[in-house]
Amino acid sequence: MNKLSLIGLLSLVIRRDLVLAMRRRADVLTTLIFFIIVVSLFPLGVGPEMDMLRKMAPGVIWVAALLASMLSLGRMFSADHLDGTLEQMMLVPQSLSVLVLAKILAHWMVSGLPLVIMAPVLGLQFDMTTQAIGVLIVALLLGTPILSMVGAVGAALTLGLRGGGALVSLLVLPLCIPVLIFGAGAAEAVVSGTSVSSHLSLLGALLVMALIFTPWVTALALRISME
Amino acid sequence: MVPWFACSAAIMFVAGLYISFFVAPTDIQQGEAYRIMFIHVPASILSMFIYLVMAGYAALGLIFNTRLSSMMASALAPTGALLAFLSLWTGALWGKPMWGAWWVWDARLTSELILLFLYLGFIALHASIDDPRRADRASALLAIIGSVNVPIIYFSVQWWNTLHQGASVKLTGTSMHVAMQQGMYTMMLAVWLYAIAVSLLRVRSIILERESKTQWVSELMEIKR
Numbered sequence: 104m105n106k107l108s109l110i111g112l113l114s115l116v117i118r119r120d121l122v123l124a125m126r127r128r129a130d131v132l133t134t135l136i137f138f139i140i141v142v143s144l145f146p147l148g149v150g151p152e153m154d155m156l157r158k159m160a161p162g163v164i165w166v167a168a169l170l171a172s173m174l175s176l177g178r179m180f181s182a183d184h185l186d187g188t189l190e191q192m193m194l195v196p197q198s199l200s201v202l203v204l205a206k207i208l209a210h211w212m213v214s215g216l217p218l219v220i221m222a223p224v225l226g227l228q229f230d231m232t233t234q235a236i237g238v239l240i241v242a243l244l245l246g247t248p249i250l251s252m253v254g255a256v257g258a259a260l261t262l263g264l265r266g267g268g269a270l271v272s273l274l275v276l277p278l279c280i281p282v283l284i285f286g287a288g289a290a291e292a293v294v295s296g297t298s299v300s301s302h303l304s305l306l307g308a309l310l311v312m313a314l315i316f317t318p319w320v321t322a323l324a325l326r327i328s329m330e
Numbered sequence: 331m332v333p334w335f336a337c338s339a340a341i342m343f344v345a346g347l348y349i350s351f352f353v354a355p356t357d358i359q360q361g362e363a364y365r366i367m368f369i370h371v372p373a374s375i376l377s378m379f380i381y382l383v384m385a386g387y388a389a390l391g392l393i394f395n396t397r398l399s400s401m402m403a404s405a406l407a408p409t410g411a412l413l414a415f416l417s418l419w420t421g422a423l424w425g426k427p428m429w430g431a432w433w434v435w436d437a438r439l440t441s442e443l444i445l446l447f448l449y450l451g452f453i454a455l456h457a458s459i460d461d462p463r464r465a466d467r468a469s470a471l472l473a474i475i476g477s478v479n480v481p482i483i484y485f486s487v488q489w490w491n492t493l494h495q496g497a498s499v500k501l502t503g504t505s506m507h508v509a510m511q512q513g514m515y516t517m518m519l520a521v522w523l524y525a526i527a528v529s530l531l532r533v534r535s536i537i538l539e540r541e542s543k544t545q546w547v548s549e550l551m552e553i554k555r
Contacts, residue, residue, distance in 0.1 A: 260468045264458050273454055274472060277447035327467040
């Protein structure tokens with residue numbers, strides 16, 4: 104058997120997960136529709152005043168994205184865990200962290216990226232300015248991978264537990280608060296006319312930190328859960 | 331050891347409360363309401379410190395596979411959660427007359443709230459895993475990740491421009507009256523001793539529960555009787 108390179112492994116796992124996701128398109132669409140519905144509920148709940156909605160929009164979209172990403176976390180490892188694929192993956196001679204990173208990236212492409220693509224339309228619904236929408240997209244692009252990564256740690260820790268779904272939110276949501284603050288802050292900074300770059304740089308810093316630490320921590324958590 | 335810590339905690343509580351209510355003078359700016367600080371400050375400091383101790387024990391348990399340190403970590407968590415809650419609650423009671431609001435979304439308050447959630451998450455994760463070894467290791471990982479938050483709380487008053495006031499007590503000297511200082515230190519000591527006593531008591535029952543199958547437990551005086 105020929106040995107895979109790290110990049111080869113990375114792309115192999117990503118391709119496999121994407122194919123699996125495409126076979127079960129309903130799962131992906133549910134997350135997206137959940138996101139759209141939650142965002143659309145807010146104007147109905149607080150009233151259709153455009154001034155207020157414009158101010159609320161970044162926060163609402165971010166909170167909805169956070170909840171939507173929680174929704175799909177349970178699926179990240181559980182299917183592979185149930186059919187035994189995960190155990191085989193842990194026996195792979197390459198680093199488990201890289202494999203986990205690939206799974207996180209695939210998860211983000213399936214559940215995070217559609218939200219980012221959908222966000223501008225929702226922004227228009229809330230009458231945001233073009234500039235604010237642009238910043239919102241950049242912030243979401245930087246932020247949603249962090250949500251997937253931190254979520255992966257929670258998903259790995261609660262793998263195979265009863266009531267895992269609610270527990271994972273309890274564990275992950277507090278850790279996602281900084282992302283929420285800086286992400287929503289960036290778009291609000293445009294509205295109030297202050298500097299955007301500080302929020303975006305902090306978000307980028309969080310992304311880099313999460314990129315380094317979370318695959319490793321998730322791999323550790325998986326080993327604890329699978330032993 | 332437990333009775334010693336518990337008794338001295340009780341004595342310190344009485345002494346501390348006496349100093350804080352009868353000896354310490356009324357504050358010029360804040361009036362009588364500042365006396366809440368005598369509970370608020372020790373509770374907040376301890377809630378942060380216990381988290382660090384808990385994460386430290388959890389890390390020890392994870393790295394060296396020692397059973398006692400994991401038990402210690404899970405024994406500390408409820409006390410820490412209680413103190414974090416107390417510090418938020420007393421803070422709210424103090425905030426109402428001072429800031430005119432029970433709650434403001436200020437960096438320190440928010441991060442202390444996250445700390446409470448982290449404690450609750452730790453307890454919930456530990457409770458939902460049936461196998462104690464796996465529970466210890468999984469929640470240890472969570473505790474270590476969460477310890478990032480503690481320095482954020484501690485430095486939040488310096489990093490952000492917040493409503494919450496900065497520290498009055500510094501190593502180089504303090505801006506407080508002597509009697510106030512004595513009251514606060516006594517209360518701090520009291521809360522320390524209380525936390526130690528309660529955690530030791532809790533860790534004892536955890537040990538007994540987990541080792542209930544072993545011989546040395548069945549030979550204990552209390553069990554035999």
